[in-house]
Amino acid sequence: xxxxxxxxxxxxxxxxxxxxxxxxxxxxxxxxxxxxxxxxxxxxxxxxxxxxxxxxxxxxxxxxxxxxxxxxxxxxxxxxxxxxxxxxxxxxxxxxxxxxxxxxxxxxxxxxxxxxxxxxxxxxxxxxxxxxxxxxxxxxxxxxxxxxxxxxxxxxxxxxxxxxxxxxxxxxxxxxxxxxxxxxxxxxxxxxxxxxxxxxxxxxxxxxxxxxxxxxxxxxxxxxxxxxxxxxxxxxxxxxxxxxxxxxxxxxxxxxxxxxxxxxxxxxxxxxxxxxxxxxxxxxxxxxxxxxxxxxxxxxxxxxxxxxxxxxxxxxxxxxxxxxxxxxxxxxxxx
Amino acid sequence: xxxxxxxxxxxxxxxxxxxxxxxxxxxxxxxxxxxxxxxxxxxxxxxxxxxxxxxxxxxxxxxxxxxxxxxxxxxxxxxxxxxxxxxxxxxxxxxxxxxxxxxxxxxxxxxxxxxxxxxxxxxxxxxxxxxxxxxxxxxxxxxxx
Numbered sequence: 001x002x003x004x005x006x007x008x009x010x011x012x013x014x015x016x017x018x019x020x021x022x023x024x025x026x027x028x029x030x031x032x033x034x035x036x037x038x039x040x041x042x043x044x045x046x047x048x049x050x051x052x053x054x055x056x057x058x059x060x061x062x063x064x065x066x067x068x069x070x071x072x073x074x075x076x077x078x079x080x081x082x083x084x085x086x087x088x089x090x091x092x093x094x095x096x097x098x099x100x101x102x103x104x105x106x107x108x109x110x111x112x113x114x115x116x117x118x119x120x121x122x123x124x125x126x127x128x129x130x131x132x133x134x135x136x137x138x139x140x141x142x143x144x145x146x147x148x149x150x151x152x153x154x155x156x157x158x159x160x161x162x163x164x165x166x167x168x169x170x171x172x173x174x175x176x177x178x179x180x181x182x183x184x185x186x187x188x189x190x191x192x193x194x195x196x197x198x199x200x201x202x203x204x205x206x207x208x209x210x211x212x213x214x215x216x217x218x219x220x221x222x223x224x225x226x227x228x229x230x231x232x233x234x235x236x237x238x239x240x241x242x243x244x245x246x247x248x249x250x251x252x253x254x255x256x257x258x259x260x261x262x263x264x265x266x267x268x269x270x271x272x273x274x275x276x277x278x279x280x281x282x283x284x285x286x287x288x289x290x291x292x293x294x295x296x297x298x299x300x301x302x303x304x305x306x307x308x309x310x311x312x313x314x315x316x317x318x319x320x321x322x323x324x325x326x327x328x329x330x331x332x333x334x335x
Numbered sequence: 336x337x338x339x340x341x342x343x344x345x346x347x348x349x350x351x352x353x354x355x356x357x358x359x360x361x362x363x364x365x366x367x368x369x370x371x372x373x374x375x376x377x378x379x380x381x382x383x384x385x386x387x388x389x390x391x392x393x394x395x396x397x398x399x400x401x402x403x404x405x406x407x408x409x410x411x412x413x414x415x416x417x418x419x420x421x422x423x424x425x426x427x428x429x430x431x432x433x434x435x436x437x438x439x440x441x442x443x444x445x446x447x448x449x450x451x452x453x454x455x456x457x458x459x460x461x462x463x464x465x466x467x468x469x470x471x472x473x474x475x476x477x478x479x480x
Contacts, residue, residue, distance in 0.1 A: 047425040047426075056386075056417075
């Protein structure tokens with residue numbers, strides 16, 4: 001059992017060694033024929049049976065070692081695989097703003113070195129460094145035509161950033177921390193907007209209504225909390241009224257501090273005595289128009305499901321013939 | 336057949352006189368030829384050889400030719416590139432079968448330069464290693480301090 005284990009262990013060592021220098025026989029009496037039976041071993045007059053030295057490759061057809069070609073001048077000692085063992089070193093290349101780091105330290109015959117571009121982050125005054133652009137590193141800052149700069153934001157260049165002197169009336173500089181030559185650079189933004197045209201406001205959330213108010217610049221964004229949407233007609237309890245709500249910037253809809261503005265109408269059977277709420281039409285009241293409760297005129301009354309006031313009276317009068325009573329009744333048609 | 340050339344008397348006498356006058360000059364002329372200086376060896380030759388081309392560069396004929404050249408003072412056999420696949424057996428082989436026969440061609444021939452044999456192999460054949468050093472080569476010099 002132990003013998004078997006040792007044998008397997010030795011075979012493993014031999015197989016591992018197969019990738020290293022071939023075991024070329026060097027004992028006295030070794031012949032060229034003995035030597036050349038082993039892959040990677042060559043016979044030379046100078047040193048007998050030996051493996052190929054560094055920077056040479058084993059040519060199996062001629063049983064000789066040959067120099068690696070100039071484009072791939074290097075090889076390890078003991079080449080056995082032919083010219084494919086030759087390689088060229090791949091080294092880190094310094095480039096403007098960074099370096100190209102090889103993916104591997106060598107490129108074997110007929111292959112090329114591949115690199116990754118690593119850029120520095122220690123730029124100049126506009127201290128934003130460099131970013132990779134193909135095989136090169138390019139500055140994270142580039143000039144604009146209007147004395148401003150564009151700054152790289154990780155995926156592309158920003159719009160032009162300018163100094164405050166470039167901002168017009170009613171504008172203010174919104175900076176993002178970019179400084180060049182100690183001058184802060186940012187973007188000019190209008191200090192205040194009518195909410196109806198304010199950047200970032202979802203106008204469609206006020207469908208059918210009217211947007212009012214002003215949006216003021218707060219940092220780099222506009223404060224939209226004072227923007228309102230007023231709609232003329234929304235359902236309310238037993239009626240229909242106008243509504244005004246403030247903008248909710250987190251959900252981009254108008255749903256904050258909603259107030260009812262004007263009561264437009266009350267449903268059938270309802271009217272309003274205060275102009276705000278619709279209530280069932282009280283006794284002896286009738287609904288005048290779309291919403292208002294109006295007391296029935298003197299002498300008339302209304303009750304139940306009647307929609308009109310009813311008057312009931314009699315007129316007594318006397319003439320030459322005698323005294324008469326004229327009964328009369330009628331309805332006041334609700335408008 | 337004998338050939339007799341008839342020379343007029345006056346001429347014969349003139350020749351005799353010339354011989355008498357010129358006789359003392361001849362030894363002087365002869366001695367001038369003898370003191371002409373032999374060419375002085377003025378140059379050393381380095382023959383660089385690698386593990387691949389050693390047999391082609393260091394041929395016996397080439398070495399013999401340089402050895403015969405009276406202007407050559409010393410011939411150095413200089414190993415270049417790498418010898419880092421040479422084991423102890425190769426070191427011994429190289430000494431006995433390749434370098435020693437070439438050194439034997441002429442005392443003008445010496446070793447120079449360094450062999451970067453596989454580390455540890457030279458120490459396995461100390462006699463051969465000493466022989467290399469004795470003849471002008473170094474072994475794995477970059478590891479020596």
